Amino acid sequence: MDLTRMHRNAQRLLDQYGPLVREVVVGDRVVVHVFDPRDMEHVFRNEGRFPARLSHRALLKYRRERPDVYGSGGLFPS
Numbered sequence: 001m002d003l004t005r006m007h008r009n010a011q012r013l014l015d016q017y018g019p020l021v022r023e024v025v026v027g028d029r030v031v032v033h034v035f036d037p038r039d040m041e042h043v044f045r046n047e048g049r050f051p052a053r054l055s056h057r058a059l060l061k062y063r064r065e066r067p068d069v070y071g072s073g074g075l076f077p078s
Contacts, residue, residue, distance in 0.1 A: 014033075014035045020032070020033070020035070021033040021035075
């Protein structure tokens with residue numbers, strides 16, 4: 001996976017499947033891509049007090065591996 005082209009992969013998913021995409025990734029993990037800001041607002045308002053955001057770990061790893069671009073992980077747990 002080329003993380004420098006994530007925006008292109010996201011655009012391809014949007015073009016091919018629309019503004020809400022369910023993707024099965026490693027093993028049985030599921031990622032839901034939400035491209036419409038109105039849908040994202042609905043998700044944020046309904047995910048509860050302690051939402052699970054596993055993607056933060058992947059972003060943190062990527063950012064730590066790129067100290068030339070990022071000065072820190074730059075992420076706070078939610």
